[in-house]
Amino acid sequence: MSTIVEVNRLSKSFGSKQALSNVSFTIESGSTTALVGPNGAGKTTLFSVLCGYLRPNSGSVKILDKPLGHPSLFGKLTALPQDAMLDPRFSIQKQLCFYGVLQGLNKIEALKDTTRVLELVGLSDNHNSQINELSHGMRKRVCIAQALLGKPQIVLLDEATAGLDPLNAREIRSLISSLSDEVSFILSSHDLAELERLCSHVLYLDKGVLSAHNRNEQIGSSKYITLQLHEQYKDAKELLKQLSGVLHISQSQNKEFIIEYQSCFEQFDIHLLKYCYKHNWQYRQVVNGHTLENQLFQKD
Numbered sequence: 461m462s463t464i465v466e467v468n469r470l471s472k473s474f475g476s477k478q479a480l481s482n483v484s485f486t487i488e489s490g491s492t493t494a495l496v497g498p499n500g501a502g503k504t505t506l507f508s509v510l511c512g513y514l515r516p517n518s519g520s521v522k523i524l525d526k527p528l529g530h531p532s533l534f535g536k537l538t539a540l541p542q543d544a545m546l547d548p549r550f551s552i553q554k555q556l557c558f559y560g561v562l563q564g565l566n567k568i569e570a571l572k573d574t575t576r577v578l579e580l581v582g583l584s585d586n587h588n589s590q591i592n593e594l595s596h597g598m599r600k601r602v603c604i605a606q607a608l609l610g611k612p613q614i615v616l617l618d619e620a621t622a623g624l625d626p627l628n629a630r631e632i633r634s635l636i637s638s639l640s641d642e643v644s645f646i647l648s649s650h651d652l653a654e655l656e657r658l659c660s661h662v663l664y665l666d667k668g669v670l671s672a673h674n675r676n677e678q679i680g681s682s683k684y685i686t687l688q689l690h691e692q693y694k695d696a697k698e699l700l701k702q703l704s705g706v707l708h709i710s711q712s713q714n715k716e717f718i719i720e721y722q723s724c725f726e727q728f729d730i731h732l733l734k735y736c737y738k739h740n741w742q743y744r745q746v747v748n749g750h751t752l753e754n755q756l757f758q759k760d
């Protein structure tokens with residue numbers, strides 16, 4: 461694994477509004493990173509700086525070991541902006557070919573790559589459609605296809621599934637997941653369950669200040685599992701404490717337990733599920749580590 465994004469003490473303000481404040485983080489190749497935070501936290505500003513749309517006031521950014529704007533980065537990092545627009549006058553194939561040519565492909569290569577990316581997003585049959593003939597979800601997929609032109613190494617997707625129905629959102633998630641071996645995605649979304657499924661690392665921004673989280677963390681000799689049971693079974697917490705390997709149990713919600721266990725305990729998850737079966741407990745969800753929601757919002 462190598463570092464593909466290195467951000468050091470980055471700050472950006474708009475007049476007196478500090479949108480990013482001393483933000484530092486690194487991203488390794490092959491990881492899928494979530495960028496989360498409340499409205500106005502600075503996510504779009506951070507994406508815009510990473511893409512080179514906005515200049516920071518201070519700090520440095522290196523992409524693939526090169527400073528922002530370096531010619532060798534051309535086409536290596538692409539983005540789907542939050543409110544990406546397409547031109548209603550041209551077919552989607554024409555538009556994508558045009559963007560391919562802007563990326564430095566010749567016309568034949570651009571057409572070939574357009575065919576490839578339209579197939580990836582499941583829109584091969586719509587190549588001649590104009591944008592106003594497509595549904596909201598299909599338009600979003602065209603924008604994602606655009607971001608995938610030319611085989612970039614890093615793709616930033618700002619709210620890729622916002623406003624999509626569950627089926628379309630699911631298709632986009634599965635596309636991201638299937639491409640994540642070749643492409644490092646950085647995803648901004650308000651959908652924590654979505655990021656939970658897709659991301660190994662989390663960058664949390666709040667009022668321009670960043671904190672980073674590792675999803676499947678091991679702290680010292682402890683590991684964590686979050687177990688959500690189907691209902692509030694009698695004495696569940698006390699009984700869980702008696703399971704071998706368990707170090708500590710805390711309750712994040714009514715039926716949800718955060719189980720800290722000895723990291724040397726192999727196949728603890730299977731052991732835990734057998735224990736649930738033994739006590740006739742049905743479970744809703746088992747998450748390796750903390751849930752994203754608990755990581756971000758639980759105070760203790």
Ligand SMILES: Nc1ncnc2c1ncn2[C@@H]1O[C@H](COP(=O)(O)OP(=O)(O)OP(=O)(O)O)[C@@H](O)[C@H]1O
Pocket residue numbers: 474477478479497498499500501502503504505506
């Ligand atoms: N062009 C601009 N001029 C002035 N202020 C701006 C500008 N762009 C962003 N801001 C301010 O910077 C802060 C961060 O905005 P940003 O759009 O990056 O947040 P965000 O995390 O993407 O929010 P959301 O989740 O609502 O999309 C906000 O307070 C916003 O009002």
